[in-house]
Amino acid sequence: MTFHICTACGMQFDESSEPPSACPICEDDRQFVPPSGQVWTHMTALRSTHDLIWTKEAKGIHCLQISPDFAIGQRAFLIEGPDGNILWDCLSLLDESSISRIAVMGGLAAIAISHPHFYSSMMDWSSAFGDVPVYIHNDDREWVQRSGPALSHWVGEVFELNQATLVRCGGHFAGSSVLHCPWLEDGKGALFVGDTMQVTLDRRYVSFMRSFPNLLPLSGRAVKGIGEALRPFRFEAIYGGFSGRTIKQEGSRVIERSIQRYIHAIEGGPS
Structure with missing residues (x-):
């Protein structure tokens, strides 16, 4: 028996005992089944070919990524908090050296x-640290492929x-959420966004999509809703879901001007 x-x-x-017949995540129009077809692995095999790489992004913020890139290629964050460490987003791989390192940091x-x-291997991560609770929005519970009491x-x-x-923004998924940590960035605050929004390559804006790989945009109404959800919060930095996608200054203003630019583009901007 295997957790594929x-x-x-x-x-x-x-x-x-056998791999699933299909992956509902990949078959959804926000993702894709590779042309070569669905392929499966498991934690032991992944540990033999890949490593977890740690990078300190800022005081109290540690980035974790799988190397070489695996699957979607996102980064997760270990955030040092006043009431304990929070893991934001998750990875398919969990190795023994990272378990030991996090334990030394207080779990x-x-x-x-x-x-x-x-979601990746969220239940393995939870189990490794004493069945620590895993928080996901209820609007996305139908997408869970491995459940557990945590x-x-x-x-x-x-x-x-x-x-x-945790702030539900919706858009990308019904329950797509971000994490606001007001104590970070010397008390100016940080926002961790996954790809509820995507930090652009110029690091001056963010943008919004229903599907990034399949180039399906969000409606203006959905993007305005994201802005309304975030308006009560102030933050200096924005940490996106992928390597290097970080905005270090004026994060709250970046969100506002990004929404204005997006709405202008899809509702009658220049051709």
Whole structure:
């Protein structure tokens, strides 16, 4: 019996003797089945070919990524908090050296995940740290492929988590969420966004999509809703879901001007 992992999206599935017949995440129009077809692996095999790379992004913020790139290629963050460490978003791989390193840092108080594309091996991560709770929005519970008693489906528009705040923005998925940590960046605050929004390559804006690989945009109404959800919060930095996608200054203003630019482009901007 094996907890199979989809190599295209990184999702880990419930234990079975044979690989799943399909991956619902990849078959959804926000993701894709590779032309070569669906391929499966498992944690032991992944540990033999890949490593977890740690990078300190800022005081109290550590980036974790799988090397070489695997599946979607996202980064996760270990965030040092006043009430314990939070893992933001998740990865398919968990290795022994990272388990030991996190234990020395005080373990995990919580795992919070932005949306289904980054659920990955969330239950293995939880189990390794004493069945620490895993928080995902209830609107996305249908996408869970491996469940467990530590899984917590939060509801509503905001959820207070160890002096941080989970904010449901919607858009990319119904429950797509971000994490606001007001103590970071010397008290100016940081926002962790997964790909609820995508930091652009010039690091001056963010943008919004229903599907990034399939180039499906969001409606103006959905993007305005994201702006309304975030307007009560102030933050200096924005940490996106992928390597280098970080905005270090004026994060709150970046969100506002990015929404204005997006709306202008899809509702009658210049051709």
